[in-house]
Amino acid sequence: MSETPRPGRLSTPATAPYWQAAARGRLLLQQCLHCGHTQLYPRTLCVRCWSEDLGWQESxxxxxxxxxxxxxxxxxxxxxxxxxxxxxxxxxxxxxxxxxxxxxxxxxxxxxxxxxxxxxxxxxxxxxxxxxxxxxxx
Ligand SMILES: [Zn+2]
CATH class of the missing domain: 2.40.50.840 (OB fold (Dihydrolipoamide Acetyltransferase, E2P))
Incomplete structure (x- = not known):
């Protein structure tokens, strides 16, 4: 293992659930509750319909x-x-x-x-x- 510290993860309100799940061995995908689009990486809005109504599903x-x-x-x-x-x-x-x-x-x-x-x-x-x-x- 390297002695140089690794760059930290970028955890924001939009990405925190993703990183918390990964730390527990789960892979979450963000899903738009308006149009059903599934996206990764997590964002604050759906890239298909721009809805901010987003949830999570386990991959x-x-x-x-x-x-x-x-x-x-x-x-x-x-x-x-x-x-x-x-x-x-x-x-x-x-x-x-x-x-x-x-x-x-x-x-x-x-x-x-x-x-x-x-x-x-x-x-x-x-x-x-x-x-x-x-x-x-x-
Ligand atoms: Zn959408």
Whole structure:
């Protein structure tokens, strides 16, 4: 684990329920109570109809890698000890996409279309769990 503190999470009134659920191992999606649109990341209004009447639904946490990269030179020194690692845009089966790390022994095994499932893992961060994905079946 790195000795450099990691950048903090950005928790706002709109995102706090998301981060609190992630810390308990749950993945929440924001759902518009007016038009039914499901979105992620959390916002103060629906991006489809602009309603501020928003609620939460729990994601099944399953999806597929839409695109990815393997980080060999981290953008922050706190992750220097973690390289190489995979970061992917995962399209959840419910529709929204989430950018998150893919845990596993070989980051070069990640591929477009790879089925993954959500896990909450600290990834070595003393601040606690955040969303990650692992290969389906692992
Ligand atoms: Zn809406």
């Amino acid at each position: 099944a946490g399953e999806g597929a890698v839409k695109t990815f990269t393997v980080i060999e030179v981290p953008g922050h020194p706190a992750w220097r000890a973690e390289v190489p690692y995979a970061i992917a845009l995962v399209e959840l089966d419910e529709g929204p996409c989430l950018l998150a790390g893919i845990l596993g022994p070989d980051p070069y095994d990640v591929a477009v279309g790879l089925r993954v499932r959500f896990v909450a893992d600290s990834g070595g961060d003393p601040a606690g769990p955040i969303p990650f994905f692992v290969r389906d079946g692992s």
